[in-house]
Amino acid sequence: MTGTRTSTEVGLSTDGLTKSFGGVRAVDAASVTFQHGRINALIGPNGSGKTTFFNCVTGMIRPDSGTVDYRGTAITGRAPHRIAAAGIGRSFQLCRTFGRLTVLENVLVAQRDRSFARLLRGSRSAEDVDRARGWLHRVGIDHLEHAEARDLSYGQQKLLELAGVLMAEPETIMLDEPAGGVNPALIDRIADLVRGLNAEGRTFVIVEHNMELVMSLSDHVVVFDRGRPIADGPPDDVRTDPAVLEAYLGV
Ligand SMILES: Nc1ncnc2c1ncn2[C@@H]1O[C@H](COP(=O)(O)OP(=O)(O)OP(=O)(O)O)[C@@H](O)[C@H]1O
Ligand SMILES: [Mg+2]
Structure with a gap:
């Protein structure tokens, strides 16, 4: 992977994406390009x-x-493990960790597919353990390797989840509210991590309500209202867009 911040190669895109729940059009003919x-x-x-x-x-x-x-390949409707195999990793709005497993075990089970079965059989490869430790070090919680995940702060659990996502070596990482419920010191660490991983060539799509973080971190912002994009562009353009202000403030 090489740093491609200035390139204009399409990564992830959708065309007319629609999903309703009963009468609610949660995503409404959304065409978006990242x-x-x-x-x-x-x-x-x-x-x-x-x-x-x-x-x-x-x-x-x-x-x-x-x-x-995704990068020129139709991935619509593929199963999650196949999307992961295509190079897309994600985190969840409500952090998903296994509370009674240790931090290290959580990173190991986060690997795709067979790894959970492998872990249950007790045969983790030394290489996997080394990689898991490497990612724990990278996100800054390697000293907690033997702690149970439930004993971590919420912010630390978010970092743990990110380490698990990184085990699959995704080239594109989708984060759903990485800073939600996280204390300011750890928000700074998450921001630094994202910048570092991006500098190494990883693409990010980040859903986030913390506007200060969004504005300082992102190159490009897409704004949704009622299931469809209403604005997109550099952060400074989007923050002053009348349609965006109306969506947020109802003015
Ligand atoms: N599984 C579901 N069943 C029924 N309705 C749903 C479901 N998931 C989402 N919705 C509805 O779809 C709409 C969009 O929800 P969604 O969670 O995607 O919004 P969001 O932008 O992520 O919101 P937030 O910023 O609060 O996380 C909402 O009206 C929500 O109530
Ligand atoms: Mg949400």
């Missing part, structure tokens, strides 16, 4: 469809219609 190599943000008011969009892209939910493309 450039490869960038730190992209996806923002919008509560309930505007950001998480549902993530779920459709990563195969957790099958869209009603529309398509998802």
Whole structure:
């Protein structure tokens, strides 16, 4: 991977993506493009469809219609493990860790597919353990390796989840509210991590309500309102866009 911040290669894109729950169009004919190599943000008011969009892209939910493309390949409706295999990793809005497993075990089970079975059989390869320790070191919680995940602070659990995502070596990382419920010191660490990983060539799509973080971190911002994009561009353009102010403030 090489740093591609200035490139204009399309990474992840959707065309007419739609998903309804009963009468609610959570994602409504959304056509969005995220450039490869960038730190992209996806923002919008509560309930505007950001998480549902993530779920459709990563195969957790099958869209009603529309398509998802990743670097020129149609990935619409693929199962989550196949999306992961295509190079897309994700975190969850409500952090997903196994409370009674240790920190190290959590990173090991986060690996794709067979790893959980392998872990249950007790045969973890030394190489996997080394890689897991490496990512724990990278996110700054390697000293907690033997702690049970439930004893970590919420922010530390977010870092643990990120270490697990990184075990699959995704080239594109989708984070759903990485700073939500996290204390300011750890928010700074998460921001530094994202910048560092991006400098190494990883693309990000980040859903986040912390506007200070979004504005300082992202190269490109897409704004959702009622399931569809209403604005996109550099952070400074988006923050002053009248349609965005209206969506957030109702003015
Ligand atoms: N599984 C579901 N069943 C029914 N309705 C759902 C489901 N998931 C989401 N919705 C509805 O779809 C809409 C979009 O929800 P979604 O969670 O995608 O929004 P969001 O932008 O992620 O919001 P937030 O910023 O609060 O996380 C909301 O009206 C929500 O109530
Ligand atoms: Mg959400």
